[in-house]
Amino acid sequence: MKFMQRSAARAKVDEEKKLEKRLISESQWRAVYADGVISKERPKSRVVYEPSYLQMPKDEGGSSAYIGRRSFKAFNKQTDQVNAEIESQFRDQQTEQEEEKMATDDVAMAKSLAGIKRDPEVVSLRERNSRSKRSRV
Numbered sequence: 001m002k003f004m005q006r007s008a009a010r011a012k013v014d015e016e017k018k019l020e021k022r023l024i025s026e027s028q029w030r031a032v033y034a035d036g037v038i039s040k041e042r043p044k045s046r047v048v049y050e051p052s053y054l055q056m057p058k059d060e061g062g063s064s065a066y067i068g069r070r071s072f073k074a075f076n077k078q079t080d081q082v083n084a085e086i087e088s089q090f091r092d093q094q095t096e097q098e099e100e101k102m103a104t105d106d107v108a109m110a111k112s113l114a115g116i117k118r119d120p121e122v123v124s125l126r127e128r129n130s131r132s133k134r135s136r137v
Contacts, residue, residue, distance in 0.1 A: 074080055
């Protein structure tokens with residue numbers, strides 16, 4: 001039948017066009033390397049990650065403290081109030097943690113200072129200075 005012949009001819013023509021396009025594209029886009037060898041392994045990433053010098057605030061969970069809704073130029077006052085409360089709580093926690101790190105009780109301070117040996121030369125210099133100050137007065 002004639003329609004079968006036409007469809008077979010059309011399929012053959014389509015295959016020839018595809019083959020021709022593939023051959024043309026392969027011949028035009030050939031990569032030539034200096035050593036002539038194309039590496040089949042994956043190319044190494046040339047991206048360099050550098051740490052940021054910006055301090056990003058974080059809460060106890062390790063995530064950012066500023067997650068959630070935002071208000072642009074005080075458009076949403078309720079959101080601004082909530083964010084201000086969260087910020088103040090976060091700052092209070094940070095100051096408390098810093099104070100706890102720096103705080104030492106009297107007993108611990110006495111123990112740490114009791115273990116320090118005094119240099120006799122430094123002690124004698126202090127005594128001389130204190131004597132000279134007394135004699136001037």
